[in-house]
Amino acid sequence: MPREYILHKVRTALGRSAGQAPAPAPEVRLSIPEWDFEARWRRFADALEKLGGKPERVPTREAARRRVAELVGDGPAVASDAPYLAECGISGLPAVASGFKDAAALRAACASAHYGITSADYALADTGTLVLLCSSQEPRLVSLLPPVHVAVLPAGRMLTGLDELLAILPQPAELTSAMVLITGPSRTADIEQILVRGVHGPGEVHVIVVEQE
Amino acid sequence: MTPLYQINIRKTLADEHLEEAIYAATGRLMDHRRKVVAPEVLPDYQELREQARRIKQHTLENLDYYLEQFEQQVTARGGALVWAREGSEAVDFLAELARRKQARLIVKSKSMTTEEIGLRERLEHHNLEIVETDLGEYIIQLAHEKPYHIVAPALHKTRYEVSEIFSRRLGVAAEAVPEKQTEIARQVLRQKFLAADIGVTGANFLVADSGAVVLVENEGNARLTSSAPRVQVAIAGIEKLIPRAQDLAVFLKLLGRSATGQPLTVYTSLLAGPRRPGDPDGPEEFYVVLLDNGRTRVLADRDKRQSLYCIRCGACLNHCPVYRRIGGHNYPWVYSGPIGKILSPQFQGLTQDPWLPFASSLCGACAEVCPVKIEIPRLLLDLRAEIVKAQQGENANRWERLAFRLWAWVMQRPKLYELAGTVAAAVLGEESGQSWISRLPAGLNIGPLRAWLSQRDLPPPGRSFRQLWRLRSSRVG
Numbered sequence: 001m002p003r004e005y006i007l008h009k010v011r012t013a014l015g016r017s018a019g020q021a022p023a024p025a026p027e028v029r030l031s032i033p034e035w036d037f038e039a040r041w042r043r044f045a046d047a048l049e050k051l052g053g054k055p056e057r058v059p060t061r062e063a064a065r066r067r068v069a070e071l072v073g074d075g076p077a078v079a080s081d082a083p084y085l086a087e088c089g090i091s092g093l094p095a096v097a098s099g100f101k102d103a104a105a106l107r108a109a110c111a112s113a114h115y116g117i118t119s120a121d122y123a124l125a126d127t128g129t130l131v132l133l134c135s136s137q138e139p140r141l142v143s144l145l146p147p148v149h150v151a152v153l154p155a156g157r158m159l160t161g162l163d164e165l166l167a168i169l170p171q172p173a174e175l176t177s178a179m180v181l182i183t184g185p186s187r188t189a190d191i192e193q194i195l196v197r198g199v200h201g202p203g204e205v206h207v208i209v210v211e212q213e
Numbered sequence: 214m215t216p217l218y219q220i221n222i223r224k225t226l227a228d229e230h231l232e233e234a235i236y237a238a239t240g241r242l243m244d245h246r247r248k249v250v251a252p253e254v255l256p257d258y259q260e261l262r263e264q265a266r267r268i269k270q271h272t273l274e275n276l277d278y279y280l281e282q283f284e285q286q287v288t289a290r291g292g293a294l295v296w297a298r299e300g301s302e303a304v305d306f307l308a309e310l311a312r313r314k315q316a317r318l319i320v321k322s323k324s325m326t327t328e329e330i331g332l333r334e335r336l337e338h339h340n341l342e343i344v345e346t347d348l349g350e351y352i353i354q355l356a357h358e359k360p361y362h363i364v365a366p367a368l369h370k371t372r373y374e375v376s377e378i379f380s381r382r383l384g385v386a387a388e389a390v391p392e393k394q395t396e397i398a399r400q401v402l403r404q405k406f407l408a409a410d411i412g413v414t415g416a417n418f419l420v421a422d423s424g425a426v427v428l429v430e431n432e433g434n435a436r437l438t439s440s441a442p443r444v445q446v447a448i449a450g451i452e453k454l455i456p457r458a459q460d461l462a463v464f465l466k467l468l469g470r471s472a473t474g475q476p477l478t479v480y481t482s483l484l485a486g487p488r489r490p491g492d493p494d495g496p497e498e499f500y501v502v503l504l505d506n507g508r509t510r511v512l513a514d515r516d517k518r519q520s521l522y523c524i525r526c527g528a529c530l531n532h533c534p535v536y537r538r539i540g541g542h543n544y545p546w547v548y549s550g551p552i553g554k555i556l557s558p559q560f561q562g563l564t565q566d567p568w569l570p571f572a573s574s575l576c577g578a579c580a581e582v583c584p585v586k587i588e589i590p591r592l593l594l595d596l597r598a599e600i601v602k603a604q605q606g607e608n609a610n611r612w613e614r615l616a617f618r619l620w621a622w623v624m625q626r627p628k629l630y631e632l633a634g635t636v637a638a639a640v641l642g643e644e645s646g647q648s649w650i651s652r653l654p655a656g657l658n659i660g661p662l663r664a665w666l667s668q669r670d671l672p673p674p675g676r677s678f679r680q681l682w683r684l685r686s687s688r689v690g
Contacts, residue, residue: 002296006451006505010277013513022275026267028459031257047476103493111407127477136491140440144433162466162477166459173290173423173458173485177495178440181481186433189473190349190367191375191391193238199348199395200402201433201480 030163040125040158041209047128051184052197053205055128057155060212061088064152067208069093071150072115078106078146081137082119088152088210090117107141116146116202120153122168123207126161127183130207134178143182149202151182154210218568222543231369235540238368239531245474246528246582255470264463266586269522272421272454273512279421279454280503286424290486292499300330303448303502307332307413308339310500314444316341316410320402322428322435323347324415325363325525326450326504328547332413343413344405346434348398355382361541362549364472364527369540402434412438412496416449417524418464419501422457425485426501429468429478436480445484445496450504452512452521458483464524467584471526507560517592520555522585529579529589535572545569551579555592563596563603570596627679634677 011017035043045055058064065088075095085091091098096117100106110116118138122131130151134140143149159165162181172179186201197203225231250258272279284294297303311319319341321333333354336343345354349367353360355378360366367375376389385397414435418427426447428435439445455464461483469475488495512518530536530550541549545566546557554569570593579589605614623629676684 002298002302003294005298006296006503006509007277007280009505009509010280010451010512013509014274014276016275016277018277020278022278023271025271025456026264028457028462029260029264030459030462051479100493106493107407111403124477129477134492134495135489136493139493140436141494144436144440163462166462170457170459171423172483173286173420173425177290177484177486177489177492177499179483180436181477183475183477183479183481185479187431187479188348188395190347190352190365191370191372191394192234193241193365193368194372194391196392196395199399199432199434200346200406200437 030167032164032167033160035125035160037155037158040160041155044123044125044128044158044207044209047126048184048205048207049128051128052187053128053184053207056206056208058208058210061210064208064210065089065093068117068150068152069095071206072096072117075115076109076113077115077117077150078109078113078142079117080119080139080142083137084119084154085117085152090152106139110139110141110145113146115148115150116142116144117150117152118143120151120207121157122165123153123158123209124161124165124181125158129162130182130205131165132180132182133172133176134180135176140178140180143180144201147198147202148204148206149182150206150208152208152210154212156213158209216568218543218545218566222539225540225543226538230371231540232538234369234371236537238362238365239537242365242473242527242531246471246531247474249470249474249476255466261463261467262584262586265467265524265584266522268455268460268463269585270519272456273452273518273521276451276454276512279456280451282421283419283424283454283501286422287486287499287501288424290424290499292424292486292501295500295502297502297504297506299506300332300335300504303330303504304332304335306500306502307336307411307446308341310444310446311336311339311341311411314410316444318405318409319343319411319413320346320405320409320438320442321350321413322415322430322438323350323366324413324448325360325547326415327413327448328360330448330504330506332448344402344409346402346406346438347430347432348395348434351398351402352378355379359542359547362527362530363525363552369542406437406441409438409442411444411446412440412442414438414445414447416447416453416501417468418455418461419449419453420456420458420461420483421454423483423485425458425483427461428482428484429465429480431473431475431479433480436482439482439484440495443496444498444500445487446500446502447484448502448504450506450521451508452523468524468526471524471528471582471584511559514559516595517555517559519587520552520559520592522587523552523556524585525552526584528582528584532578532582534574534576534578551589551593552587555587555589555596558596558600563600567600567604570600631677631679635680 048055077096079096079098120130121133185197185205188199345351352367362368372389416426417429469478487499536550544553548556575590
């Protein structure tokens, strides 16, 4: 059996025996700065802009709805079933399709939509990152197949960075089969190291942060 | 006869465009990295490296425990673990899976481990279509080559060559603008993603406490490979484990910065098992293939075990004066650059390409930039010693051994050593200012000595150090 063979070879190499407890692991190293929301926002916007992303800040959910309506125009747009998008009234916009009952229809809609609208579970200030815990409400393909990704989230979900995220979610796999960190538009530099945006994922990423509680 | 590797290296050195391309590309990657690890930007960079090294060391020293923990977690989340002693077992598993699923088309994201076992070529023998989806890898696949660089596989290709490859292989009109070339690849590959039955990925990290595969990328092809097809298979070496999801805080900060100068790459996916009940997308089946393929042998060597810390960032390639001149195709195995020089002899056997660990100036740049602090120069020295030993055992050169024994004998007798030096100086003429080695008896001017001297000369012998010292002492005294 390959399993037993490999484990046996590993144990022989290390001089360990089956079932032996491991030595204590090095302590986890997380360092979390103390930044207020203004400091977080500044860093987030800076980092995302540098990558060619479009950070925006709006005062109310209603303002977010209007902004998204402006952005997606006549669509076609697909929105995830994230409750926050419904709260903002975004899921009900005329150009936006959402609430798909079957997986094939959702996939086909994502493949032909120009805009994919999601919320985000968190944002990371120091790198300009969106964090999506994929689920029945937040599918994987909405933020991936359409050429433009629009994410809308409340200001309270803005964390300082990766360390704070992993302090809050020490075991992300308990919550989701796919946690995705999105840091700016899809890009490549594979041909002569010339930067090209929008390879397989969206080439345009808008992040709308809503101040309203 | 000149060995093949030397002929190939000379070809690269004679290709001015290629030389420029490699030098410029690696230079840019060096600049990008330098900017994001500078103390004013990342004050705890050195501490992060130290922590990364500590975690890798700890994980490997307790690897059986973490492998079993990982297996248990993957299984608990509805995934399945497949153990492969060597490449062929991984290939066989995939071929059998494809047969069972009646799969025709496999999409694949970039993975050095699958290059290592020649997965694509071997699956093609099973009548499967297997498509690389990373843009650089796709170009390389169409050109029937192997990756030039761990991180930038098509680093050596110009846009004009890409244009030629695309028109020849895809039947599209010539197009030399990278934006448009990328669009062509996006169109072709998008159809492949949506039609594929199986997605094959590698893994940057395997998280033991989560049963998760972590993928780091910029294009989105790894996300698509792991989201669109019904079945996902991640293939990874057993050394890819880290104990906890929280350790990613250390490794993700180092990997992107060291590889391309990015604080985080565009996409980082932590994937744990197949889609959960109610999820509208994601794979229905999730497999992780854990590959040995020689890793347990390296693990058994306490000193060189650290070779397995490598997180494949490619920084040592970019900073290596040898890689920057000879490029990625002059190394005998898929892993090139300094890390390739220590991995190849350990995985492929010491005497397969015995010259490899010697092709280094031991400048130490690789060790300085390695995010997990692998002591590459020291390992190169160890490997050199082992190779010489192995060769002596096999077919030692009798004359060489005799010469070294004579040299050692003379060295241990100061008077005799001095006499030898004086004689040499007298015979060859003091400070003649001319290449004196060429005046040595022809029989001595051979083999490695000639190769060495084709580029340089020794200074002419004058008074020996011992003579000068005595002279100085007598004057002062």
